[in-house]
Amino acid sequence: MDMETLLSYEWSMMAPEFTILIIATVLSLVDLFADKKIDRKLFGWFGAAGIGIALFFLFSQIGHEPAMILANTYRLDAFSLSFKILLLIGALLVLLMGVSYEAKGELLYRGEFYYLLMSALLGAMMMASSADLITLFVGLELLSISSYILAGTRKKSTQSNEAAMKYVINGGISSAFTLFGLSYIYGLTGSTNLADISREISNIAPENGLVLLSVAFILTFVGLAFKISTVPFQMWAPDVYQGAPIPVTVFLSVVSKTAGFVIILRVLLSVFPFAQGLEANTSLLQSMMIFISVLAGITMIAGNTVALKQRNIKRLFAYSSIAHAGYLLVPFVAFSEMMFESMWFYLAAYLLMNIGAFAVIQVMSEHSHSEDISIFAGLFYRRPWMAVMMTIFLLSLAGIPGTAGFIGKLNIFIGALFSDPSRYILAAVMMGTTVISYFYYFGVMAQMFMRPSGSAVPIRMPVGVTIAMVFCAAGTITLGLFPGVVLDFFQTQFNFAEMFY
Amino acid sequence: MSAIPVNAYLLLALVLFCIGLFGALTKKNTVIVLISIELMLNAVNINLVAFSKYGINPGITGQIFSLFTITVAAAEAAVGLAILIALYRNRSTVQIDEMNTMKH
Amino acid sequence: MADLFTYQNSYLVVVIFLALGILLPIVALSLGRLLRPNKPTEQKRTTYESGIDPFQDARVQFNARYYIFALMFVIFDVETIFLYPWAVAYEELGVFALIEMLIFVVMLLIGLIYAWKKKVLRWI
Numbered sequence: 005m006d007m008e009t010l011l012s013y014e015w016s017m018m019a020p021e022f023t024i025l026i027i028a029t030v031l032s033l034v035d036l037f038a039d040k041k042i043d044r045k046l047f048g049w050f051g052a053a054g055i056g057i058a059l060f061f062l063f064s065q066i067g068h069e070p071a072m073i074l075a076n077t078y079r080l081d082a083f084s085l086s087f088k089i090l091l092l093i094g095a096l097l098v099l100l101m102g103v104s105y106e107a108k109g110e111l112l113y114r115g116e117f118y119y120l121l122m123s124a125l126l127g128a129m130m131m132a133s134s135a136d137l138i139t140l141f142v143g144l145e146l147l148s149i150s151s152y153i154l155a156g157t158r159k160k161s162t163q164s165n166e167a168a169m170k171y172v173i174n175g176g177i178s179s180a181f182t183l184f185g186l187s188y189i190y191g192l193t194g195s196t197n198l199a200d201i202s203r204e205i206s207n208i209a210p211e212n213g214l215v216l217l218s219v220a221f222i223l224t225f226v227g228l229a230f231k232i233s234t235v236p237f238q239m240w241a242p243d244v245y246q247g248a249p250i251p252v253t254v255f256l257s258v259v260s261k262t263a264g265f266v267i268i269l270r271v272l273l274s275v276f277p278f279a280q281g282l283e284a285n286t287s288l289l290q291s292m293m294i295f296i297s298v299l300a301g302i303t304m305i306a307g308n309t310v311a312l313k314q315r316n317i318k319r320l321f322a323y324s325s326i327a328h329a330g331y332l333l334v335p336f337v338a339f340s341e342m343m344f345e346s347m348w349f350y351l352a353a354y355l356l357m358n359i360g361a362f363a364v365i366q367v368m369s370e371h372s373h374s375e376d377i378s379i380f381a382g383l384f385y386r387r388p389w390m391a392v393m394m395t396i397f398l399l400s401l402a403g404i405p406g407t408a409g410f411i412g413k414l415n416i417f418i419g420a421l422f423s424d425p426s427r428y429i430l431a432a433v434m435m436g437t438t439v440i441s442y443f444y445y446f447g448v449m450a451q452m453f454m455r456p457s458g459s460a461v462p463i464r465m466p467v468g469v470t471i472a473m474v475f476c477a478a479g480t481i482t483l484g485l486f487p488g489v490v491l492d493f494f495q496t497q498f499n500f501a502e503m504f505y
Numbered sequence: 506m507s508a509i510p511v512n513a514y515l516l517l518a519l520v521l522f523c524i525g526l527f528g529a530l531t532k533k534n535t536v537i538v539l540i541s542i543e544l545m546l547n548a549v550n551i552n553l554v555a556f557s558k559y560g561i562n563p564g565i566t567g568q569i570f571s572l573f574t575i576t577v578a579a580a581e582a583a584v585g586l587a588i589l590i591a592l593y594r595n596r597s598t599v600q601i602d603e604m605n606t607m608k609h
Numbered sequence: 610m611a612d613l614f615t616y617q618n619s620y621l622v623v624v625i626f627l628a629l630g631i632l633l634p635i636v637a638l639s640l641g642r643l644l645r646p647n648k649p650t651e652q653k654r655t656t657y658e659s660g661i662d663p664f665q666d667a668r669v670q671f672n673a674r675y676y677i678f679a680l681m682f683v684i685f686d687v688e689t690i691f692l693y694p695w696a697v698a699y700e701e702l703g704v705f706a707l708i709e710m711l712i713f714v715v716m717l718l719i720g721l722i723y724a725w726k727k728k729v730l731r732w733i
Contacts, residue, residue, distance in 0.1 A: 036723060138566075148581075152584050153588075163607055169589060172588055192560075579684060
């Protein structure tokens with residue numbers, strides 16, 4: 005490879021990634037050499053500005069023809085663009101929350117927090133737009149390893165240490181599973197490039213490769229289930245969410261989860277629809293759907309029922325996020341034409357409502373130094389606006405009409421019923437578990453409106469977290485009342501057929 | 506010279522992977538668990554290298570992939586051990602079954 | 610065919626060395642066992658530690674600081690495996706790979722600077 009090929013690449017395609025990379029590198033160097041007295045919160049604003057620039061580059065790329073650079077390992081298409089927008093907005097809001105995170109003596113390494121967040125974001129973005137198993141894996145591990153350290157940033161806290169340790173062990177096992185599956189895919193096709201794999205894999209005769217391919221599918225999916233915290237790799241979520249600092253919890257439950265869905269869609273959809281299935285004239289993906297649908301059903305039931313008896317608010321939201329991951333698998337199983345649309349929309353809605361809810365949780369738990377559900381007691385009589393916003397988030401998480409969560413669930417539901425074949429059982433499970441989820445979401449609301457407040461100390465609301473809260477509340481309502489605005493934009497700007505080679 | 510069939514390598518990798526998984530799920534000492542995870546990742550390396558020699562379309566890619574796996578595994582083990590040291594300083598234990606301060 | 614035989618012969622040398630390597634200690638130790646007198650007493654059975662009575666466990670705990678050095682070594686050692694394939698194929702890869710490698714080494718350097726500023730490199 006000589007200088008001409010190097011210059012012929014369209015490097016501007018990678019502008020968002022370069023921005024994040026440069027910001028992370030500069031932050032890490034400045035943090036080392038800057039005076040100890042300089043407030044590290046400035047770094048947070050600097051990072052937020054960097055993400056803003058990256059978002060600007062990303063929006064200017066909308067409508068770009070699908071293209072690949074770096075020997076076909078980096079791919080820019082509608083799929084990667086649309087999901088990178090979600091990742092960047094999520095990370096921006098997390099950063100704003102991190103700037104106002106003040107719990108006493110907890111975030112000893114504030115500088116590290118910001119640039120590890122950036123490197124994790126970079127890993128997630130690489131996952132979204134890579135077209136090669138090796139870069140996918142490196143992106144996945146960049147995200148994972150950064151988030152292991154992030155989960156343990158409260159170095160003096162036993163809970164945080166424990167959370168990080170459990171996260172590393174579970175993460176290590178799951179990445180070994182994924183890799184084992186990927187190694188079979190490589191062995192059967194002789195290539196790590198997704199485009200080549202999708203071409204080669206249809207040539208495999210069913211009598212030779214079917215068993216190995218099915219094993220590869222199951223191993224890959226089970227390993228990736230860790231990132232999205234669904235059964236069978238969901239057990240880490242409650243402990244890690246509880247032990248990690250709240251901004252990190254939000255990052256894991258929103259950005260990391262979105263990245264997990266991105267990699268699942270990218271790998272499974274570029275490899276397995278082209279492989280010969282168990283029955284004649286079906287693809288392996290279709291044959292395996294029953295496996296995913298069982299896992300999705302168990303995830304929804306387990307997440308929602310165990311959440312019922314939680315008193316710790318972070319643990320409660322951990323189980324709620326497991327349940328939401330289950331809902332998000334439903335459109336994947338249904339595999340209708342609306343799949344990308346409904347998954348993207350639900351992820352966007354989930355991003356807004358979950359970050360918003362965690363922003364309120366952060367303010368309240370810093371105020372009362374507790375994470376019990378009773379910290380919300382009488383919130384409506386002390387900070388009415390914050391209580392109203394929390395109500396919006398909870399209603400949206402529960403899927404009540406007028407909010408983004410409702411539209412998202414409706415899309416998924418319609419997709420499941422009108423797909424071919426219809427997934428009635430899964431849709432019914434989704435309905436039933438949604439009703440179960442009302443109990444614990446409304447339990448929090450009952451605390452806010454019906455309990456007397458314990459103390460009269462005014463609640464401090466730092467700037468960053470307030471911005472995040474208001475933005476999320478406005479977004480949840482807008483997406484709920486005028487979903488057409490976003491959906492139309494989505495349909496006109498993003499053509500998901502580009503994803504296939 | 507190569508009388509060893511590709512199945513032998515795959516079987517070896519599978520057995521190694523299962524030993525690693527068994528160790529990771531049953532052992533109580535965190536260091537042993539981390540070592541077991543390394544076993545699982547090395548099983549992947551055996552697979553990749555075997556496929557890059559005897560696979561359907563043999564090529565160098567598998568070996569490159571295994572280089573990346575080795576590096577990432579080292580980074581993961583380093584982070585895991587560093588977190589273990591932080592935990593040991595606070596709790597004076599490396600036993601997994603004693604890491605239970607967060608039960609409900 | 611001749612090539613194959615030379616190939617096999619080179620393995621034969623390895624096998625002979627292997628057999629010699631295994632046999633030598635076995636023969637030497639068992640011959641010694643047969644020849645030496647054997648009169649154990651209580652004093653002789655104690656662990657030998659430079660003439661002083663042994664006073665602690667044979668397993669010695671090291672300072673955790675050494676361990677950080679070991680971690681640093683492992684990371685830098687493993688990252689080097691990317692440099693070898695690049696060095697072997699340097700002629701074909703050309704300037705592009707050189708620039709990529711420079712970026713890679715600079716990233717490693719930042720890690721080293723981090724360790725240095727965090728006082729990991731200081732010998733106790």
